Amino acid sequence: MRFLIFLFCMFLPLYPAFAAVDIALQGKDPVRLENVYQQDGIPYIAIEDALDAVGLTGYWNSITHSFRINTKRGLAEISPASGFLKIGGEYYPLKDKPRFIDGRLRVTDSFILNQLAQLSGRSIYFRNLDSNTDKVSAKKVSGLEKLFAFLLNKKTSENGPMIGAVAIDPGHGGLDTGIIASSGYKEKQLNLDIAEKLAKQLKMKLGIPIYLSRDGDYELTMEQRLQSASKEGVDIWLLLHAQAAFSSELRGVSLFVRPEEVTSNVTDQNDVEVFGSDSMQLATELARSLRESAIAVRGIYPSSRLSLGRGNLPTVQIELGYLSNPEELEQLQSPKYQDKMVQALYMGIQRYAKKSKEK
Numbered sequence: 001m002r003f004l005i006f007l008f009c010m011f012l013p014l015y016p017a018f019a020a021v022d023i024a025l026q027g028k029d030p031v032r033l034e035n036v037y038q039q040d041g042i043p044y045i046a047i048e049d050a051l052d053a054v055g056l057t058g059y060w061n062s063i064t065h066s067f068r069i070n071t072k073r074g075l076a077e078i079s080p081a082s083g084f085l086k087i088g089g090e091y092y093p094l095k096d097k098p099r100f101i102d103g104r105l106r107v108t109d110s111f112i113l114n115q116l117a118q119l120s121g122r123s124i125y126f127r128n129l130d131s132n133t134d135k136v137s138a139k140k141v142s143g144l145e146k147l148f149a150f151l152l153n154k155k156t157s158e159n160g161p162m163i164g165a166v167a168i169d170p171g172h173g174g175l176d177t178g179i180i181a182s183s184g185y186k187e188k189q190l191n192l193d194i195a196e197k198l199a200k201q202l203k204m205k206l207g208i209p210i211y212l213s214r215d216g217d218y219e220l221t222m223e224q225r226l227q228s229a230s231k232e233g234v235d236i237w238l239l240l241h242a243q244a245a246f247s248s249e250l251r252g253v254s255l256f257v258r259p260e261e262v263t264s265n266v267t268d269q270n271d272v273e274v275f276g277s278d279s280m281q282l283a284t285e286l287a288r289s290l291r292e293s294a295i296a297v298r299g300i301y302p303s304s305r306l307s308l309g310r311g312n313l314p315t316v317q318i319e320l321g322y323l324s325n326p327e328e329l330e331q332l333q334s335p336k337y338q339d340k341m342v343q344a345l346y347m348g349i350q351r352y353a354k355k356s357k358e359k
């Protein structure tokens with residue numbers, strides 16, 4: 001039987017790539033975890049391994065079908081395929097749902113860096129040893145990743161308009177709601193609202209085609225999300241999301257680019273000169289325009305998720321704000337603030353386009 005399962009696994013079409021990660025509590029030596037699965041560029045780490053690495057304990061409760069973590073705040077609970085962490089009577093949204101892979105309940109880097117760091121009360125250092133491009137390309141690359149790398153190469157257009165077209169991917173949709181705020185407001189709705197408004201602005205003012213990965217409330221596969229970005233003439237790809245944290249204090253927009261594209265001093269508030277890749281330049285212009293519109297920007301960061309989109313198509317993932325901050329939630333829900341945000345994003349794109357034309 002074991003052998004049969006092994007054989008079956010060998011012929012699974014989307015065989016997950018193996019990865020290794022380093023996890024450490026602030027100031028401690030990192031622990032290397034090898035039994036890590038990587039799917040769609042996201043590392044899945046067995047929850048027991050992750051807890052071990054940060055000095056927490058927990059156990060699987062087969063009656064409640066959930067994993068319980070012992071913390072100073074009491075029992076914290078996660079369940080396979082549930083998008084929430086439960087502590088006491090409170091539910092906190094998770095960016096990625098825990099999943100059973102290879103017989104173990106697994107969580108992603110986002111869970112470790114956000115929820116686990118807060119449960120342990122200390123900062124956690126996390127490094128995906130496979131997010132390094134050179135290493136990844138030397139190793140087996142999944143079919144999907146190959147597709148990404150192939151599709152997301154910028155098509156060179158010497159003359160013509162400043163930007164040929166823009167692709168926008170409003171995150172989540174359908175059953176995949178993304179973060180649900182305490183008010184019931186859903187991330188998928190915010191992402192779509194901003195995407196549609198931004199598309200309208202760009203179409204009206206630049207007169208170029210804008211491709212949305214979805215124009216309604218439905219779920220998409222990774223390939224479908226990619227289709228809009230691989231359309232003829234697309235010079236910019238924006239992915240829209242929102243965040244949540246335990247602390248209701250956190251607020252502001254965060255911008256993400258591929259890890260290899262981040263240049264130093266990116267969180268500098270007074271970015272005088274812009275260097276780096278096209279994605280980095282686009283992110284910098286977006287940050288600048290947002291700040292000028294009095295919208296708080298936390299910074300520009302690397303995202304290992306975007307390593308999926310290897311290639312050189314200028315790509316920025318925009319986390320529009322924190323739905324866990326009551327004040328920011330109210331703003332994000334208001335059409336007026338949404339318009340302000342869209343106007344600033346439009347300005348950033350226009351500035352980026354102008355500069356790349358001058359080059």
Ligand SMILES: [Zn+2]
Pocket residue numbers: 171172178179187240241242
């Ligand atoms: Zn999201």
